[in-house]
Amino acid sequence: MPLTKPNQQLRRDLKSIAFNLEQHCIDLGRLASRLGDEDAIALMRLVGGLYEDVDKLAGYAEEVKAGRIVRDRS
Incomplete structure (x- = not known):
């Protein structure tokens, strides 16, 4: 059964937030390599x-x- 539009948007939002968070983790890891x-x-x-x-x-x-x-749908 295909996803409804609200559920498609929810899935896209969750994946997008996860991706952005992972990119920030990568940046923080690079920063950590320069610290004591x-x-x-x-x-x-x-x-x-x-x-x-x-x-x-x-x-x-x-x-x-x-x-x-x-x-x-609300």
Whole structure:
């Protein structure tokens, strides 16, 4: 069964947010490589948490695709 327009938009939004977040993680990783050891480690811990959020958003987008998450038409 094809996705409704609201669900298509929800999936696109989730994937777009995940992509943007992942790009920010890449940029932060580059920045961390220029910092001192302690600061770099702290920043990379934060980036690790952001990558977990990227994975969650991608998972939600797949749930929308599978029809387990549905957006109302309102």
